[in-house]
Amino acid sequence: MKGALFLGKYADIKVFLHWTFFVLPVWIGISAFRQGYSWEAISWNILLVLAIFVCITLHEFGHALIARKYNCKTRSITLLPIGGVASMEAIPENPKEELNVALAGPLVNIVIATSLYLALSVSGSPMPSFDKDFVIGSDNFLYVLMYANFFIALFNMIPAFPMDGGRVFRALLAIKISRTKATRITAAFAQVIAVLFILIGFFYNFFLIIIGVFVLLGARSEWFVEYSRFMLREHTVKDILIHRYESMEAGSSIEDAVKHLLDSTEDHFLVMEEGKVVGTVNKEILLKGLDDHDSHVPVREIMDRSFRTLHPDDELSEVYNPQKGLLKSGHLMPVIENGKLLGVLDFENIAEFIQVRTSLLRRKKASMGAENINS
Structure with a gap:
């Protein structure tokens, strides 16, 4: 993969670190330095970022290994500043199978968070106080990592593409209606959520704007792929x-x-x-x-x-x-x-065929509408 560092592979799935990932720890280090943190505190912040991305990698492997059970291969996992992306060759079209694949990732984070909670409870480690003077250090590092995993699982369950919650939402809809209609509803819902993120981001946190744009593009991409494949069905x-x-x-x-x-x-x-x-x-x-x-x-x-x-x-x-x-x-x-x-x-020829089919479908719908009005 261009612009990415190959880290290794497991179960024939290659793991890459995109060059933009390095922007994140540098930005966190600079931000912490400007706020007057010590070098030790800055190191713990950067270490937390790396630990979170290890958990994100495990999250993506959760998707990939469950997808493999349904003969859906994953070529690679790429780590980006905004998270991980698993490049699957296909997503199961059976709603129950897609539901299992989508839930596998957040479940991994729940298992990690629960394991950390049990380990900290057994060790008797005191719960840190998350006040305005809170600084990440050796005494609270695992607690922060635990909460981070709970947050990753919760965030990924937002019912919008390209998050796991969007695929869960589509899979549940597809049990009762067609996959294409379920995709259209989920994509439309995702775009509403994206706009809300962007609007809220203007007033509270710029990072929400980035997430909103990410969701908006992901929703449109998912709908385009599903619509295109729908238009090509029953054609060879x-x-x-x-x-x-x-x-x-x-x-x-x-x-x-x-x-x-x-x-x-x-x-x-x-x-x-x-x-x-x-x-x-x-x-x-x-x-x-x-x-x-x-x-x-x-x-x-x-x-x-x-x-x-x-x-x-x-x-x-x-x-x-x-x-x-x-x-x-x-x-x-x-x-x-x-x-x-x-x-x-x-x-190009396939794209033109989709355009022709779309035009014919629009004309058919327009003709049916005109007939209903005349009748």
């Missing part, structure tokens, strides 16, 4: 297969390929060798190839070999799955049946 690759496509030979020079680019209305091409697809190139790859290589170098040296192959009967709702990260703008996907190349598909 062969329904929108592109039969006219451009190609070039793997042995062609970069110079010839660029001439081909300039002489064509297309920006991306299949690369063929002995009648078979061996890669793809687009305008960006060719221009970078000109910068980094001699113009006589063959295209096979710069082509993208990680193309995705489709079958004409593949469902479009599965092909278009942003969570799997397999569909990229500007990348051709050859469609092959019994070893024969039938055509290609790309992100």
Whole structure:
């Protein structure tokens, strides 16, 4: 992952630390220093942040390991200043399964907080007084971490995307109504909550504005993905297969390929060798190839070999799955049946199909409305 530090992996799930994470402890350290805290107190504050993010990592693993039970893989977990993000290839569409996955994360934090509470009770450690002079130190560190885990669990249960509570809310709705309608209701509710966060943030805490924007973008993204996949259901690759496509030979020079680019209305091409697809190139790859290589170098040296192959009967709702990260703008996907190349598909064509379906649906609803008025 670009801009992220690889920390390691567990159960084939990679853990990354995004570079923006380092802004948080630096900001906390500077804020504490300005308030006159000692270096020891500043160190405890930073240590608390790191401990909380360990708990957040465990929270995300809670989601990932339960999702694995339902054959939903998680590629990675990325730690950001605002929390952790698990990159799941899919989220269970069965409401009860999604409910279990969504609840797993907050449950991890509840277990951590409860364990700390029991351990502190057994040890007889006195409850700290959270007054205006409160400073985090060795005597109250675990208490603060305990409350932080309770807060993480509670905050994540806000019924708004992209928080766990939003997925819980959708799953409960989806038991009675369709997943698409449940997503629309949850996304609308999330946007109301986001606006409230932003308005309150202007008067009380700027951080609430950041959370509000985060919720707003998350709600819109979740609805867009669900709506797009809904519009593609019951359609397969062969329904929108592109039969006219451009190609070039793997042995062609970069110079010839660029001439081909300039002489064509297309920006991306299949690369063929002995009648078979061996890669793809687009305008960006060719221009970078000109910068980094001699113009006589063959295209096979710069082509993208990680193309995705489709079958004409593949469902479009599965092909278009942003969570799997397999569909990229500007990348051709050859469609092959019994070893024969039938055509290609790309992100832009799928997006256009969704737009066409949306327009037809709007026209149908408008016509039905007009008929009801006339009747």
